[in-house]
Amino acid sequence: MKMEYELFEASGDKTHHDSTDVSDRSGWPIREKNHPSHKEALTAALGLLLLCALVALCVLGILYHNKGVSYEALSEQYSSVVERLSVQERITDVCQRALxxxxxxxxxxxxxxxxxxxxxxxxxxAYCAETGGHLVIITSRDEQDFLxxxxxETHWIGLNDLETEGKWMWVNNQTLTETGVTFWYKRTxxxxxxxxxxxxxxSGENCAALGNESLGTDVWFDASCLKKKKYICEK
Known part of the structure; x- marks a missing residue:
């Protein structure tokens, strides 16, 4: 009996002195869990935020670098094209004056x-003839578009029906049937x-012009030959 009492006393002392164990209502010991402190959690969160910020800065840096490179490349290409066009214009101008x-x-x-x-x-x-040419004779859509x-604004062209009303002739005596194109204005x-x-x-309107005083020059109008207009010579 004495031995059993000592064992019980020793067991009770162990339970009393172990600060990490608590007993539930059944009497069995339960060990408390060790939770991280609020300071450690805050430190970890700040570290994660700093890492995300660093990655974002790296991505922005790469994008900015690529944008800068692209802008410089486009700027160089634009300058090159402008320079080539300028050279071509000078060449065209020289050829036009020479020819x-x-x-x-x-x-x-x-x-x-x-x-x-x-x-x-x-x-x-008469003026066009003095320059070695004649009033323009239009023989294609491309020529009409160029002119x-x-x-x-309205310009005289080399078409008239002065000799016979309704029979339109070019200044080289070709008929509209022979040249094969007409661009008379058509009303609805x-x-x-x-x-x-x-x-x-x-006397009527017996001479032809590109456009008139109110409409564009992409179509023809007959007009009084006495009117003063600008004109187009060809040679």
């Missing part, structure tokens, strides 16, 4: 002069050009 003369424009195998002064159709035809792109509800309007000139 056509001062103030003339080269297109295909022909040279064109766009006047700055205004004359009636008869005087325009209208450089003529920003009224008579198309040429309409031989006689309100301003009793």
């Amino acid at each position: 056509c003369g001062e103030g003339w424009r080269l297109f295909g195998v022909k040279c064109y002069y766009f006047s700055t002064d205004k004359l009636n159709w008869i005087m325009s035809r 209208s792109s450089h003529a920003h 509800d009224e008579q198309h050009e040429p309409d031989n309007w006689r309100q301003e000139d009793e």
Whole structure:
């Protein structure tokens, strides 16, 4: 009996002195868990945030570098293209003056002069003849587009029906049937050009021009040959 009491006492002392064990209501010991402190958790979170920030800075640096390289490359390409275009324009200008003369424009195998002064159709035809050419004769859509792109207001062309009303002839005596192209202005509800309007000139409208005073130069109009307009010579 004495021995059993000593064992019980020794066991009770062990339970009393072990600060890490607590007993539940059943009497069995339960060991407490060691949790990390708030300071350690905060330190870990700050470290993770710093790492993310460092990665973001690296990515931004790479993107900025690539953008800078791309901008410099595009800038160099643009400068190169501008320089080539400038050289081509100078070459074209030299060729035009060599082949056509001062103030003339080269297109295909022909040279064109766009006047700055205004004359009636008869005087325009005479001036072009003095330069060694004639009022322009239009034989293709490409030629028409070239002329209208450089003529920003109405210009005389070398087409007329002075000899026979309604029989339009070029200054080289070719008919419209022979050249094969026409660009008369077409109205939707009224008579198309040429309409031989006689309100301003009793003799009618017997000479042709690119455009008129209100519409663009991509189409033809008949007009009084007495009107003064700019004109286009060809040689």
